Amino acid sequence: MDLILFLIFAVIAVGCAINLVVQRHPISSALSLIGVMGSLAVLYLLLGAEFIAAVQLIVYAGAIMVLFLFVIMLLNAGVERGVDKSRMARWLGVPLLILFLGVVSYLVRRFYPDRLDVKFGGFTGGGPAEVGRKLFTEYLLPFEAASVLILIAILGAVVLARKEMD
Amino acid sequence: MNFYLLTVAKFAVVMAAFMTTLAYLQWVERKVLAHIQLRPGPYRVGPHGLLQPLADVIKLLTKEGVIPPHASKPVYLLAPVLAVATALVAIAVIPFGPKITVFGVETYMQLTDLNIGLLFILAASSLGVYGIALAGWASNNKYALLGGLRSAAQMISYELPLALALAAPLLLLNSLSLRELAEAQAGYYWGWLPRWAIFQGPFPQLLGFVLFLVAGFAECNRIPFDLPEAENELVAGYHTEYSSMKFAAFFMAEYANMITVCCVAATVFLGGWHPLFPAEYGSNFVPSALFLAAAGIVFYHGAHPSGRRWDRYSLPVFGVVFLGLAAVFLIPALQPVLIPLFWFAVKAGGLLFLMIWVRGTLPRFRYDQLMRFAWGRLFPVAVANLLVTAFLTALVAG
Numbered sequence: 259m260d261l262i263l264f265l266i267f268a269v270i271a272v273g274c275a276i277n278l279v280v281q282r283h284p285i286s287s288a289l290s291l292i293g294v295m296g297s298l299a300v301l302y303l304l305l306g307a308e309f310i311a312a313v314q315l316i317v318y319a320g321a322i323m324v325l326f327l328f329v330i331m332l333l334n335a336g337v338e339r340g341v342d343k344s345r346m347a348r349w350l351g352v353p354l355l356i357l358f359l360g361v362v363s364y365l366v367r368r369f370y371p372d373r374l375d376v377k378f379g380g381f382t383g384g385g386p387a388e389v390g391r392k393l394f395t396e397y398l399l400p401f402e403a404a405s406v407l408i409l410i411a412i413l414g415a416v417v418l419a420r421k422e423m424d
Numbered sequence: 425m426n427f428y429l430l431t432v433a434k435f436a437v438v439m440a441a442f443m444t445t446l447a448y449l450q451w452v453e454r455k456v457l458a459h460i461q462l463r464p465g466p467y468r469v470g471p472h473g474l475l476q477p478l479a480d481v482i483k484l485l486t487k488e489g490v491i492p493p494h495a496s497k498p499v500y501l502l503a504p505v506l507a508v509a510t511a512l513v514a515i516a517v518i519p520f521g522p523k524i525t526v527f528g529v530e531t532y533m534q535l536t537d538l539n540i541g542l543l544f545i546l547a548a549s550s551l552g553v554y555g556i557a558l559a560g561w562a563s564n565n566k567y568a569l570l571g572g573l574r575s576a577a578q579m580i581s582y583e584l585p586l587a588l589a590l591a592a593p594l595l596l597l598n599s600l601s602l603r604e605l606a607e608a609q610a611g612y613y614w615g616w617l618p619r620w621a622i623f624q625g626p627f628p629q630l631l632g633f634v635l636f637l638v639a640g641f642a643e644c645n646r647i648p649f650d651l652p653e654a655e656n657e658l659v660a661g662y663h664t665e666y667s668s669m670k671f672a673a674f675f676m677a678e679y680a681n682m683i684t685v686c687c688v689a690a691t692v693f694l695g696g697w698h699p700l701f702p703a704e705y706g707s708n709f710v711p712s713a714l715f716l717a718a719a720g721i722v723f724y725h726g727a728h729p730s731g732r733r734w735d736r737y738s739l740p741v742f743g744v745v746f747l748g749l750a751a752v753f754l755i756p757a758l759q760p761v762l763i764p765l766f767w768f769a770v771k772a773g774g775l776l777f778l779m780i781w782v783r784g785t786l787p788r789f790r791y792d793q794l795m796r797f798a799w800g801r802l803f804p805v806a807v808a809n810l811l812v813t814a815f816l817t818a819l820v821a822g
Contacts, residue, residue, distance in 0.1 A: 285496070285561065289499070309540060309543070312546075312547050319550070320546075320551055321583070324576055327558075327576065328580070331557065331576070385539055386543070
């Protein structure tokens with residue numbers, strides 16, 4: 259059952275990701291990206307990380323992508339036209355991609371041959387309480403640093419927007 | 425018993441009840457609005473217009489579905505499906521009552537209990553905006569596009585105070601599963617004041633409840649926040665170009681969202697299925713008493729008809745139905761199922777009535793007021809509410 263669900267949603271995720279690159283219209287690309295996010299959330303859920311899955315949907319699919327879509331709609335972006343591709347990209351693109359994926363999967367197999375904790379439902383620390391406790395004890399410094407970083411980004415955006423208005 | 429069989433049975437019951445409620449909520453809304461505006465409302469189809477939802481369904485099913493030219497067809501067709509699917513899925517985690525035993529099988533009155541139930545509802549509601557935004561974009565109509573843009577901006581803005589208002593009672597009740605949230609509100613202070621989140625110490629969530637309701641109105645695109653479909657500016661907003669079943673899907677989505685918001689408010693803030701006062705003071709007899717009173721009123725009006733001639737015959741029939749319902753609530757074998765269900769329905773129904781009442785009485789915000797209200801008023805107050813709750817909870821626990 260887990261394997262079937264994994265295969266279904268893995269195929270959807272990869273299909274949407276390919277569609278994202280192939281599509282010419284920004285809205286179609288954004289929709290494909292939402293498809294990728296949604297199927298990733300299901301994959302997290304299959305692994306037992308239910309909090310991450312919900313946050314993936316709420317934050318990425320529900321907030322960030324809505325903003326993307328909002329901006330695309332607001333600017334009324336039309337169909338993109340491709341620029342002339344270099345001949346090298348046309349001939350070497352796909353083989354290089356396959357080579358790269360092969361190297362990555364080989365390295366993963368080599369250095370992490372049998373990770374027993376990575377299996378369907380095998381991860382038990384995925385509830386909101388466990389994640390929260392980890393964040394506020396073990397990973398407090400990275401957590402706080404990340405929030406300060408985000409705050410800086412917000413302030414920067416405000417400053418830039420104000421400069422534009424003057 | 426077989427888990428799958430039980431799930432299918434529960435699913436059938438919940439879905440049938442939910443669909444009926446959806447259809448009749450629309451009738452209730454039209455009736456209440458009509459009475460607020462001193463009109464009789466739907467009256468022709470069936471006694472007191474009771475068959476009007478059926479007539480509407482037949483009308484919408486048999487209408488021609490027009491797809492406007494130059495619309496982006498796949499997205500145009502996808503949008504209503506997205507809207508209605510995300511709206512309907514949230515009901516799966518709402519608990520309607522405690523553990524019950526039916527034909528020797530123990531089960532909860534809830535389709536499924538997720539330990540991230542509340543996050544699941546938030547995720548579904550945050551995905552719901554796509555249906556509206558994409559519908560507006562795909563219709564190739566400037567009014568629809570404006571409606572879609574407005575809804576995207578509004579949903580993003582009001583989701584923040586909504587989630588912050590929800591977070592405060594979570595601190596008091598210490599869970600994300602809706603069933604555990606409701607169970608944490610059982611019992612009474614001093615034997616009479618229910619331990620609902622809006623009364624529970626150390627910081628009663630009355631303010632949070634109001635914040636949640638206001639943000640919830642905005643999430644459902646209800647008046648006074650119905651800018652995405654403001655009919656005197658935007659024709660019908662995002663669903664201007666939709667007809668027949670595709671329009672019905674948006675309609676259903678709106679009512680399903682209303683029901684979800686009211687059910688969540690009833691569960692998280694108003695104690696779910698827990699009665700207003702303890703059973704020692706006779707809270708189990710409230711439904712019977714209410715139905716008896718309703719039967720009395722209806723019999724009286726049947727005997728002294730003021731409106732239609734038919735009332736002389738139709739109202740006594742309703743009276744008999746009410747008497748029957750009053751008797752059903754007194755059967756001891758059914759009470760463990762019906763009494764919690766009644767209290768839950770009263771709370772959610774009261775909130776739904778409030779939504780309709782507000783629609784009948786309040787004017788619409790202007791767009792800049794809408795945004796200023798969300799970011800300038802609602803958001804800071806929600807943050808303050810959350811901080812005070814967190815501080816007091818930590819103080820009491822520590």
